[in-house]
Amino acid sequence: MDAANEIRSDLGLYDYLPWPGRPKITWPGGKKLAVWIAPNIEFYEYDPPNNPTRTPWGRPNPDVLQYSHRDYGNRVGWRRMMAAMDRAGFRGSVSLNVALCDHHPEIIKACADRGWEFFSHGIYNTRYVYNMTVEQERAIIRDAFDTVRNHTGQELAGWLSPALSNNLWTMDILAEAGIRYTCDMFHDDQPMPVKVKSGRLISMPYSLEMNDVIVYNSQKVTPRHYGEIIKRQFDQLYRDSDESGMVMCIPLHPYLVGQPHRIDAFAEAIDYIAGHDGVWQTTGREIAEAYHESGAYDAMTAAMAALKEGTR
């Protein structure tokens, strides 16, 4: 494989399939809407090496303000976030910088004890796959599988690229390594097959718009309004799921949502979600499994092929 991202006009990773008329998705237990929470439990390095495409910190190393702001999540914020999720009965699907297994095994154990899933968010959030060769990128995938297996006994199923950095071949080598779902694409509210050279990879609805870092720090939304938009997003998806099961994801960062001025509005919003009977409180891995087992993967693949051939 050529380790260069050729310039092209389309990712070429999925075929078009309009929402109306899709094969129906039914979630386990007859639930309407799958809701999963994905805390990004991250480690940002104090003195990371530079990547020519992206400098890790806005200031020269050490950027102690931003470094310590992120470290807040691992000293303080994770506990508030976890308590809120415990109360609402949500397990987390941890988007994990896997080096955190080495740095903070206490946090990993607390998550594992609750039956939370771990998926990979790279080694550190200060190491990007930009400018990596395919072999280098394969090495970090192997590292992630091995680290998570050694520390938790879990076999990785999901992947969110570190800091959302990707190469055009990334999905192929994730699928080849046995990754079952990617969180890097935002084109749908239902899981969808991804076109890869081998294996069966699906895109799992993650979300930019529900992601606390985007909401608080890019959209500059207040904590209480974040609670409001979580509930509104939920209400609409819950209604839409009358026809066919959808997926709602709430991606979090404990250094943000775990701040004292933010946690209560978030906690109230997920309590609200958990109070609905048709909600399947689940994890990324379980959604991927249900998608395959229910035949949705094959049905969606067939529907896309039929649309292309003009038989649908």
Place this chain on the structure above:
Amino acid sequence: MPPLPESYLDYPARHYGMDQDRYDWSDMFARKPVVWPDGARVALSIVTHVQHFPLDMPAKPFKAPGALSMPYPDFRYFTNRDYGNRVGIFRVLKLLAAKGLRTSFAINGCIAERYPALLRAVVEGGHEVVAHGLDMGKVHHSGLGAAEEDAIVAEALRLLREGSGQKVAGWLSPGRAQGFSTPEILVKNGVQWCLDWANDDLPYEMRTDKGPLLAMPLAYETDDRVVSNEYFQSEPDWVQQVKDRFDVLYRESGDFGGRVMSVPLHSWVSGMPYRVEYLREVLDYILCHSGVWVAPAGEIAEAFRKQA
């Protein structure tokens, strides 16, 4: 673009705990409960920034937040920031006096020379002077030589100590920016505690080659300047977030021991005529709770160290 060197996949600090030696990892909720004087639940640390932004402040290697941003000569922000030193701070001082509060003022060292009357007003108000670097154009970073950074720290402290008559043992870097050796340089110059690091709601000890340095909490994202000038949120939104922050810390103090509630202010932000009454609203709300101990950050640091 050439491929990354193989060393990009080396992780020399990938081991248990932090990837630097300044402090150990610690779960705030698993620590020995902190007890404040008179059994207070929350120590309220109000830290007002008093800043001078030189007209010729450099853009490299980065500007401190609030820096001048218009083409030279930037009349607009030079004078807007200076408003805080001429008028805004006195509005904040008046409010604090009306409430009978002794707090901290983090002051650029050059202010002692430029505006001695300002420094006198802070001292006469019973407040604590915290060193806030030399001026907002002198940011601390790893590109500074040790001698140069040491000279900046020493000069800032000399000016503030001589001007205030206080020992000045607390530090807040401009933009909360540090180089690799800043903590050593601070301790060498008699600094005992520092407000730069944003990773905790309680004080904790940092290691330096010159002795310990106590990291004191200072809220980052409920800072008046961050809420108004970075997040562009309204004053009522700021009030709500500060109240919500207090509520959670106050609640936790019932189960986990004392907490520090920090309220960072800027004389050129909260000292604006239309904003100061929102500050009053925040203070009224917090102070109507029992078990709130209002003190300068240095006294909170001392109370913490006594029980360590």
